[in-house]
Amino acid sequence: MKDATPRATLLSEYRPFSHLIDAVELDFRLAPNATRVRSRIAFRPNPAGEGGPLRLDGEGLTLISARIDGKDVAPRILPGGLVCEVPDGPFTWEAEVEIDPASNTALEGLYMSNGMYCTQCEAEGFRKITYYPDRPDVMAPFTVRIESDLPVLLSNGNPASREGGVAEWHDPHPKPAYLFALVAGDLVAHEDAFTTMEGREVALAVWVRPGDEGKCAYAMDALIRSMRWDETEYGRPYDLDVFNIVAVDDFNMGAMENKGLNIFNSRYVLASPETATDGDYGRIEAIVAHEYFHNWTGNRITCRDWFQLCLKEGLTVFRDQQFTGDMRSPAVKRIEDAHLLRGRQFREDNGPLAHPVRPESYVEINNFYTATVYEKGAELIGMLRRLVGPDAYRRALDLYFERHDGEACTIEDWLAVFEDATGRDLAQFKRWYSQAGTPRLAVETARDGNALAVTFRQSTPPTPGQPEKRPVVLPVALGAIGPDGTELMPTRVIEVTEAEQTERFDLPEGAVLSILRDFSAPVILTREQSAQDRALLLAHDTDPFNKWEAGRTLAKDALVAMITDDRAPDTAYLDALAPVLGDETLDPAFRALVLAIPSDDDLAQTLASAGTTPDPQRIDRARHALIGALAKHLEEQLSGLYDAMRIDGPYSPDAGDAGRRSLRNAALLLLSHRDEGARADAQFEAADNMTDELAALTTLLRIDRADESVARFHDRWRDDRLVIDKWFSVQVMHAPGPKAADVAARLTEHPAFDWKNPNRFRAVMGALGANHAGFHAEGGTAYDLLADWLVRLDPVNPQTTARMTTLFETWPRYDADRQALMRAALERIGNAPGLSRDTSEMVSRMLG
Ligand code: ARG
Ligand code: ZN
Secondary structure, eight states: OOOSSOOOEEGGGOOOOSEEEEEEEEEEEOOSSOEEEEEEEEEEEOTTSOOOSEEEEOSSOEEEEEEETTEEOOOEEETTEEEEOOOSSOEEEEEEEEEOGGGOTTOSEEEEETTEEEEEOTTTTGGGTSOBOOSTTOOEEEEEEEEOSSSEEEESSEEEEEETTEEEEEEEEEEOGGGOOEEEESOEEEEEEEEOTTOOEEEEEEEEOTTOGGGOHHHHHHHHHHHHHHHHHHOOOOOSSEEEEEEESOOSSSEEOOTTEEEEEGGGTOOOTTTOOHHHHHHHHHHHHHHHHTTTBTTTBEESSGGGHHHHHHHHHHHHHHHHHHHSOHHHHHHHHHHHIIIIIIHHHTSTTOOOSSOSEESOGGGGOSHIIIIIHHHHHHHHHHHHOHHHHHHHHHHHHHHHTTOEEOHHHHHHHHHHHHOOOOTTTTHHHHOOSOOEEEEEEEEETTEEEEEEEEEOOOBTTBOOOOOOOEEEEEEEEOTTSOEEEEEEEEEEOSSEEEEEEEOOTTOEEEESGGGOSSOEEEOOOOHHHHHHHHHHOSSHHHHHHHHHHHHHHHHHHHHHHOOOOOHHHHHHHHHHHTOTTSOHHHHHHHHOOOOHHHHHHHHHHTTOOOOHHHHHHHHHHHHHHHHHHTHHHHHHHHHHTOOOSSOOOSHHHHHHHHHHHHHHHHHHHHHTTHHHHHHHHHOSSHHHHHHHHHHHHHTTOOHHHHHHHHHHHTTOHHHHHHHHHHHHHTSOGGGHHHHHHHHTTSTTOOTTSHHHHIIIIIHHHHOHHHHTOTTSHHHHHHHHHHHHHTTTOHHHHHHHGGGGTTGGGSOHHHHHHHHHHHHHHHTSTTOOHHHHHHHHHHHO
8 A cells, every 4th residue: 555645764864673683483375365474573672772662564464463472462553564562571473464466466575477476575575575674774584484385485594394385494694674585386496506615515596487497507607606706806605505596577677685595587597599698698697696796795784774775786786897897808897887877877867866876865765776876886886996996995895794794784884994994084985975966077188398287177067956066086097198009108096086176297298198097987077189189099098998988989079060060970980990890909899899889868968968959860860870871981891890700609608709799790780781681681590599680680670671580580489588578679679760659559569568577568668768769759659658558557566667767867858849748748647546656756756
């Protein structure tokens, strides 16, 4: 049940819970519409609490009975829980409730997916399972008993017993309720084993539906590599006798780090060469690692309250980024992460939904699992590491684990560890956690002989609720390249802490500065630089990020001139690309990134932040024109690359082969503008892996010659849910702008459009939002279609609905007509009767 008048929760109002818990016992009797949950909880007064009655959270529960120390009690039932008078000292609470997992379409709490029971409790789903203090600072050891006819019964911790239809699990590590998990189903396991650095034998299993067992090997391999990596890089061993991963088809998010029992969206577990792309393999590796790394950063040390979410998420994202860098290419990974940050987080930070990495108020916490908390949160860890250096970083982390193991912590605790381990004062650095918005860093240079004065000016634009901003600490990594391409100054890190700050360097005339190497701070850098200097950096920068960035900036400048002044594609850019593409010493994955043209949304954001209203049609036309020009200019070279990057032999998902495929497929897309799709047709027929098959299909869609292949793809893959998600998605994503809304609308009528499945819903509606020219096509039909579907989905699944409303977050960027249409769509969603708290918070934040 939703509150009539949702109240905001405030960081400043944090109070410890009245009681502590020594032990929790849960007893489940599973039945689709009438599951009985009995709880037995040993409470005692919290010395740090304020006393008073016992207040437990609970939602959608039917209370059957409640007892304290064996005597029946009659608690007062409130909208979000209950209140009960309790003894002054320790006592045992026992309750029985009934819940209805089969009707739980919101996918929070205990629900059913294809006949299997599973749970999602983060952030506040446990209160839909039983009455409990559902907050992360209440930690307890759990014992769980599950009764069911289903063959596989899993919960957290170690298996304690199994007899007939009853399984018992015991988790000795105290944990908050959001890490609770239960799974019951007809599942099969892909098994393996791991011996920890402490000599503990751990039984590993990836559980899937029968028929999918052949698609688990990569997830298992990624898990084993993650376990080893956390030992070697952070000294962190695993701490239970089993580690289980379960794949479920209906899941709101990516995956969940429940103690000893990670639950995954099946798209981040299942992979075979025929059905998964290189991108899928990469995401599986990263997410398996992410959830595993949470065991220390999240589970052993958790969050005091949900405002501290970045404490576990920022750090764990940073750790999974490091892991992927180590497994693959650190340079490519850094470029991809910076690119993602700009695409998602800068977009958020520069719109109505901007919020600090540690927010101070929320109505629905699920709305704050954002790019800002996760990805910007990770950037803050990266900046800290850069400021103190890798050795001090490791010392600080060791101290963090030593000091806070078993605790529920805050950002203050985190920063204190760094201050104590390094002697550094982090008071100013802390602003990064409370100040929203993307800092602008403007750089100007002045020369006096060999003395080069570099002036940095930082400012952060106002964001909702934060009109004034103060300077933050910016680690700016920079170096310099000579006119002949040699490095004149290796990378050094300048700490920019003032609003305006000048640094002097001894550098001869002609030296070209390479600023913000490795994307050392999450800022928008503005700087006048000639196309020649950019071309020099693209050719010679020793820093891979800035080498890529130079080409990127050239491409963007060319595109902006084409969009705003109807200019022809800049030949300086076209000429500068050729030598990089042909440089065989460069990783093909890196060259593929250099060849990628900035997306429409990226261009819209770039234009908007420079004060120009983006016109989606002009952007789309300019981008097509540049692609055409590039294809023509580089045809011979691209054709050579297409042949040279071919891989003979069996598919391997490793980074080397994946890089070759990405370069080859980038060439394929460009070449299709010369060969009318001949290569793509042939590749589509011959492909023995999904990466090449989907790249060919996408290419054909982009040149609007895919009708036959789309039909054939469907026939080939009709029985594979995850592949059919791709089939839905690419048709909408790559439809020509004016047709996109129609294509999406038509697909929602397809019998396989199971809109209650979040993956399928996102495949169509997420793709519509991602097709910039399509979403913003004249007349607003795409806005209306999305709004209609969000209104329909909200009562079924508020969390996914609320998340998808962010497709409208860019409304302030556009012209008055589009603004009015987008706002009207949002208002229509906002006025839907009975709208969820989740969605109504998002809509009101966006409308301001
Ligand atoms: N902690 C999970 C992760 O980052 C995300 C779970 C978010 N779920 C939610 N309903 N908000 O791995
Ligand atoms: Zn996480």
